[in-house]
Amino acid sequence: MTCEISEKEIKQLEKKANQIRNQILDMCVRAGTGHVTSSFSCTEILVALYHGGVLRYDPKNPKWNRRDRFILSKGQASVILYPILADLGFFPVKELNYFVQKNGKFGVHLQHDVPGAEITAGSLGHGFGIAAGMALAAKLNRERHMVITLLGDGECYEGSIWETAMFASHYRLNNFFAIIDRNWMCATEFTEDTVELNPMDEKWKAFGWNVKNVDGHSFEELLSAFHNFRSKRSTKPTLIIADTTKGKGADHLCWEPLWHGISPKGEDAKIAKSQLCEEEL
Amino acid sequence: MPETMRDAFFDKLYELAKKDPNIVLVDADMGAPSLDKFRRDMPAQFVNVGIAEQNAIVVACGLALGGKIPFTYAIAPFITLRCYEQIKVDMCAMKLPVTCVGVGAGFSYEDSGPTHHTTEDIAIMRALPNITIMNVTDNVMASKCAEIACKSKGPMYVRMDREPLPTIYDKKEEFKDGLTCLKKGKDVCIISTGNMVHKALEVANLLKKQSIDVAVVDLYRLKLVNTKSLLNYIKQSKKVVTLEEHLLDGGLGSIIAETLADNNMNVPLKRLAIPDKYCYTYGGREEIRRTIGLDTKSVAKTVLDFCGKRR
Numbered sequence: 001m002t003c004e005i006s007e008k009e010i011k012q013l014e015k016k017a018n019q020i021r022n023q024i025l026d027m028c029v030r031a032g033t034g035h036v037t038s039s040f041s042c043t044e045i046l047v048a049l050y051h052g053g054v055l056r057y058d059p060k061n062p063k064w065n066r067r068d069r070f071i072l073s074k075g076q077a078s079v080i081l082y083p084i085l086a087d088l089g090f091f092p093v094k095e096l097n098y099f100v101q102k103n104g105k106f107g108v109h110l111q112h113d114v115p116g117a118e119i120t121a122g123s124l125g126h127g128f129g130i131a132a133g134m135a136l137a138a139k140l141n142r143e144r145h146m147v148i149t150l151l152g153d154g155e156c157y158e159g160s161i162w163e164t165a166m167f168a169s170h171y172r173l174n175n176f177f178a179i180i181d182r183n184w185m186c187a188t189e190f191t192e193d194t195v196e197l198n199p200m201d202e203k204w205k206a207f208g209w210n211v212k213n214v215d216g217h218s219f220e221e222l223l224s225a226f227h228n229f230r231s232k233r234s235t236k237p238t239l240i241i242a243d244t245t246k247g248k249g250a251d252h253l254c255w256e257p258l259w260h261g262i263s264p265k266g267e268d269a270k271i272a273k274s275q276l277c278e279e280e281l
Numbered sequence: 282m283p284e285t286m287r288d289a290f291f292d293k294l295y296e297l298a299k300k301d302p303n304i305v306l307v308d309a310d311m312g313a314p315s316l317d318k319f320r321r322d323m324p325a326q327f328v329n330v331g332i333a334e335q336n337a338i339v340v341a342c343g344l345a346l347g348g349k350i351p352f353t354y355a356i357a358p359f360i361t362l363r364c365y366e367q368i369k370v371d372m373c374a375m376k377l378p379v380t381c382v383g384v385g386a387g388f389s390y391e392d393s394g395p396t397h398h399t400t401e402d403i404a405i406m407r408a409l410p411n412i413t414i415m416n417v418t419d420n421v422m423a424s425k426c427a428e429i430a431c432k433s434k435g436p437m438y439v440r441m442d443r444e445p446l447p448t449i450y451d452k453k454e455e456f457k458d459g460l461t462c463l464k465k466g467k468d469v470c471i472i473s474t475g476n477m478v479h480k481a482l483e484v485a486n487l488l489k490k491q492s493i494d495v496a497v498v499d500l501y502r503l504k505l506v507n508t509k510s511l512l513n514y515i516k517q518s519k520k521v522v523t524l525e526e527h528l529l530d531g532g533l534g535s536i537i538a539e540t541l542a543d544n545n546m547n548v549p550l551k552r553l554a555i556p557d558k559y560c561y562t563y564g565g566r567e568e569i570r571r572t573i574g575l576d577t578k579s580v581a582k583t584v585l586d587f588c589g590k591r592r
Contacts, residue, residue, distance in 0.1 A: 123366055137349050
């Protein structure tokens with residue numbers, strides 16, 4: 001299924017993605033820490049969710065009961081969510097300047113008391129299950145909101161992911177959407193050289209999920225995958241495997257596992273910034 | 282009154298869940314006669330996640346975030362140690378009102394070996410901020426714990442024995458204090474918890490015949506400890522003995538030693554607990570206790586020696 005999206009809208013989303021990447025880089029370079037590459041890989045995914053008309057939310061009322069729940073299970077990528085939430089008005093943008101600073105409101109890993117953040121995450125394999133519990137609660141409460149969670153592909157090494165995967169399909173949580181940021185890298189290596197994760201789609205299908213494969217940097221493909229996502233045509237939960245590049249947007253940070261969890265400094269930071277600025281033009 | 286504290290707890294929870302559809306039981310594939318009717322009469326409030334304790338905790342946390350009052354249930358070592366990090370990060374760091382119900386305290390699963398013995402849980406669970414730990418002594422307390430847990434605003438661990446134990450509390454008891462002085466005595470105060478409270482009462486009776494005046498305190502709330510009342514009871518005896526079916530490190534004995542040290546109280550203390558080893562002893566719970574000096578006779582002798590009255 002495809003969705004109608006104009007070139008102009010796509011350009012706007014791309015511009016927003018570039019703005020967010022710039023904010024991520026500024027935050028992390030200033031702080032000297034933060035998971036830059038893990039956040040760059042999922043930037044289009046989050047921009048599509050928050051700016052592509054997918055999620056329902058109210059920045060002025062972060063606990064609005066009818067909001068969709070977005071659960072960032074790969075909590076190390078908090079630096080992608082914080083600028084997005086700030087930009088939307090969940091909290092003042094200036095708070096980004098105090099990332100991991102004294103008197104700052106948040107650190108490297110996701111914190112539940114930040115408006116819009118929903119949970120504390122950073123230890124992998126937790127958020128996905130919490131999201132499943134939230135989806136079950138919504139069903140029991142007869143609430144119509146959706147629960148969407150973003151996992152890292154490296155997170156899928158955690159056994160608890162598969163406990164939840166079985167559970168979610170057995171309990172027919174068709175109000176539950178998961179996205180895997182398939183950037184092909186974990187902390188120290190490429191995933192397929194660590195412990196092979198493929199065939200990812202076949203594994204999830206075998207666990208009872210609808211599976212869609214998309215280019216995780218293409219707004220057209222992402223928004224097509226989310227199109228009609230509130231429809232309950234299937235009883236199964238849905239997984240989107242988003243093929244991405246860890247470090248996307250800064251070429252010299254891509255395809256190099258050692259950039260995991262590190263913020264570029266000096267010349268590396270300058271190159272990254274200039275690439276992002278070039279893209280802006 | 283049902284036979285075991287587990288059934289007393291779940292009978293009460295059944296009653297409460299009938300009135301409140303937000304109460305949800307997340308079961309990690311553990312059965313109980315009292316659960317059969319829960320599952321039958323309230324299927325939407327009974328979620329069996331299978332033998333998957335980590336998932337039980339995270340799903341329960343998600344349910345709590347969705348406004349539910351979730352209880353997770355499994356054999357005690359599995360619903361504490363197996364999913365410890367989920368309890369830490371998701372239940373405790375987010376202060377979610379999820380209750381872990383663990384059955385099989387100490388050597389409850391006597392002949393099942395160290396995999397099923399619950400002998401480290403107090404040490405690890407009490408290390409977590411924000412959690413309340415209730416170690417149940419009898420069926421009256423078990424029933425009340427279900428009510429307390431339903432009203433709890435934060436995470437809770439209810440530790441229960443598997444063995445049918447005599448009822449010692451009055452039905453009107455509210456269990457708000459966190460501890461009870463079951464017997465006064467000026468020579469020595471035995472502070473115990475859970476199943477071993479019954480052993481402490483036996484020892485006190487045995488020593489009475491030898492003219493040792495033994496006090497017995499049941500410290501059933503192991504976190505948050507009611508320090509003020511605890512110190513008050515301790516002051517009324519010359520010496521203190523702690524008695525528990527848990528490893529020596531980090532359990533009840535540690536709680537008391539830390540409380541005495543932190544409050545600058547110099548009272549002779551003897552800690553009776555499981556020595557630093559795993560027990561592959563068979564032949565029943567009393568036999569295991571006999572080999573490690575936790576049977577009634579051995580405990581009585583140790584207390585007698587500690588009081589300096591060898592007879």
